[in-house]
Amino acid sequence: MHVFMVECNPNGFVGVNDALELGHEVTLVSADPDFYLAVSPLAAGAFAHPRCEVIKSKVAFSIDALIGIAREVHARNPVHGVTTYSEYHTVHTAAVAEALGLPGMSVDGARNARHKHLTRLTLANGDVPQPRFAHATDPAGIAAAVAEVGFPCVVKPSDGTASLHVLHLKDTADLDAYLAELAGVADYGRGVVRVPEVVVEEFVPGELISVESCVLAGGEIVNLGLTDRPLSGFPHFIEMGATYFTGHPLQEELFALTKRALKGLGIDFGFIHTEFLLSPSGPVLCEVNGRLVGGFVPSLMRLASGVNAYLEVIRQALGERPNLPILNGRTAGGHWFGSPVAGVLRAVDFGDIDKRAGFVEALAYKKPDTAIGRLSKSNFDWLGHVIFTGEDREEVNKRCAAALDDVDLRVSVEVAR
Template sequence: MKLLAVEAQQWAQYLFPRYQLVDELGGDLHLLLGVGDPDYWPGRCRVAGSASIDELIAIAKAWHAVEQFDGVLTFSEMSVIATAVVADALGLPGIGLDAARNSRNKFRMRRAHQRGGVPIPKFRFVPDLPSALAAAAEFGYPAILKPTLGASSSFVFRVDNPAQLERRFADASEGIQRMLPFQLEALGVDIGPQGLLVESFLDGNEYLFEALAWDGELFIGSAVDRVTMEGETFDDDVHAAPSTLSEDQLAEIRDIIAAAAEAQGLRRSTMHAEIRMHHGRPHLLELAARPGGGELHLVARVTAGYCPIQASMDVARGVRPSVRHYRPTGVHMMGTCLICDGGQLEYVVVPSEVSESEHTLRARILQQPGATILRPPDGNNILGFLVVTGDSHEQTKQRLEDYVDLIEVKLAGRPAGRSKTPWARLRPVAPAS
C-alpha cells in the first residue's frame, strides 16, 4: 500500500519512528512537508517550501498523479486539519474538514460535545482577563486555563485563586502565540479561534485510550492509567498499564467516546481519548483524530495487542481495521516523559544497561545538544521517553524509577545531574488484577 503522510511544518524528528513503523508494517510511506528538510525521509519526501494549504494541495495533486496513493494520514496533532483538506483534494478517504476542526480546536470540540450531551467540564472561551475571572468565579476554584490550539499540555495551568489566574492569563496569552503546536499549523485554512478557555476542574484520576470509530461502532483498543498527580502545571508524566478500570467503567467510557466521536463527526477514524473522573464518574477531556503521542502506540501493541499505527494505515485507505475490544495481554508497562530543569542542554547520556535492557520497551531522547529546554510557565519541553515492562505493577514501577536515576543530564553552567520524573506526586495505585 502506498501512503502519503502530511506534516504542514516538520515537527523536528518526533514522528520519524512512526514513519519507519509504517514501512515495517508493509506500507510504502511518502512524506509531504510544507516546510522541512527534504532529506528527512530520503527518496520519498517532497517539500512545498511553504506551509500554505494551497501549496500543499498543489504538490499533493501532482505527486498523486504519478504515484497513485492509496491513502493520506498524519500522526501530528498540528496537521490533522491540513491532512483532511489534502485527502479531500485527492479524492481519498478522510475525516473531512469540519470533523478535523472539531477534533483539533478545543473550543469547537467542547461545543460539539455539549451539543452531543457528552459529559465534559464546564467551559468558556475567554478573550480577555475580565471574562476569564468571571468564568472562574462562576465555575469555582480551582479552575483550568488552556489554549484552544494547544498540544502536549503547553500553557495549560491550574489556577487556585483570582491572583493566580491573573498571572497565568498573562503568561498564556503571550505564550500561545509562540508555542510550537500553533506555529506548526498549515496557513490559509480556517482552524477555528486561537485563544484561551477557562474550564471547571475535574477532581479524579486520568486515563488514556487508543480507540477506533468505524461506521457506528466504537472500539477501545488500549487503556492506560495516568498514575501521577499534577500540580499547577500539567506534564505528560507517568503512565501504567494494564488499566485498573473495571469492566463496567470501561463500558461507560466506551459509550462516552462513541458519543463524542459522533458529535465531532468522526465516522471512520483512529482516535486518542483522555478521560478524567469527577465525583466518581468519567468525563471527557479531549478526543483527538489521530493515535496518541509519545510511545502510546507501542504500549498499545505490547499491553493490549492493538496497533494504532496499523489501524491508521487501514483507515487511510478505507479498509476496516482488524480490532477487538480492549483485552490486556498480561504484560505490565510503566512509562514516563523524562524531564529536567530549564536551560541549554549540553548532553544526555542513557547508559546501555537502560537502552539495551530486555525490559526497556523504548528509551528515546528527543532533544539535541544545544537545545533550549523550556519548562512551565515558559513552555513544556521534555527530554524524551522511557518505557519499561515487567511482571507486576510494583516491579515495573521500581524498574522505571531505577532506570530514570541512571540517565545523566548536563545543562550549560550547571553540574551534571540526573533526569527526573515527578515521583513525589505518584498516585497510590494498586496493581491491576
C-alpha cells in the same frame, strides 16, 4: 500504493519507514522538514528513500493551499491514502482526504475534536459528563470567562496540544500572568498559527486516563485499551508517564462514554485518543484527539499487542481494515524525565538500567552540549524516557519509577554573581 502524509511527528517515522519498506510511496508535506531531521533518528532514512518525496511548503497550514498541493501531487502520481500523526493537522488531513475522495474522518468531526471549544459546545447538551466551562472568542474575553467559571480553574488554548499553555489558575494574579504570557504566542512553530479561542474550565481533581479507540469504515467504534497518564504538579499539567493496560474498575463506563462522545462529535474514522478525568463523582471528559495517541504510547501498544499502530494508521488510510492493537496479556509502560534546572546538558548516563527486569528501552532526546530548559511548562520539556513491561499496571509503574533512580543527568548551570 501512494500515501500523502500531512506533517508527521518524530515517532511517526516508524510508520513512514515501515510503509516504505512494504513498497508504498510516501509524499510528506511539511513547513519545516529540517525539524524532523533534528529530532528523529528515523527521519534521515525516510527522506533518503527513493520512494519518499518531501515537499517543503511555508503555506501548507492553509487548508486551501494544502488541497492545491495535494491535487498537484495526485495529478502526477495518484494518491491512495491521506493521513497524519500530528494533532495540529487532523482537520487539514480530513479536508484533503475529502477533496481527493479518499477514506478519512469527516471534516466536521475532525474540527469538533481539534478545537476544544467545539468539543465542549457540541457535547454541552448530551449525556457525556463535562466540566463547567466558558468559551472566550478572543483574549479580551478570557477574564470574563474566568469570572463566569470561578477560581480555581483551568485555562487552555482551544487548539493547543502537549499541555502547552494549559494552566491551573488560583487567583487574579495567576490570570494576569497567564494573559501576559499568552499575548506573546501567535503560533506554535512550523507554520502552525494559533486560533484566538480559549476555553476556561472548572478545575476537576482526579486521575487522568485515556481510552484508545479505532473507528472503522462504516462507523464501528472499537475500544482497544486504556492509558494512564500521571501528571506533574501545578500550575502546569505535564504528562510524566503512560501505561497501556486493561482492567481498570471503571473500564466499561469509560468505554461507553467514549462511544457516546465520538458519535456526538461526528468522529467516524481513524485511531482516536480520548482523555477523561476520574473525579470523585465519576469520569469527566477532558478532551478528544482525532488521531493516534502520541509520545511513546504506540510503542507500548506494540509491546502489549504485537501490532504496529503507526503502520495500521497508514493501512486504514489506504482503505484496508487495520489490525487492532488489543492487549494480549502483557502490560507496557514508560516514564519521561526532565531537568530540575535550566542549563547546558552535559551527559545522560543510564547506568545498569538495562539489567533490570522488564527493561525495554532507555532513550535521551538531547545531545550533549545542548541548551535545555527546566521541566516546567509542557511535554516539550522532556529530556528522555524509560520503558518497561510487566504482568500488570502496578508492576510496570514500579519498575519505571525505580529505574529513574539509575538515570545520571548532568547539567551545567551558570551561577549568578
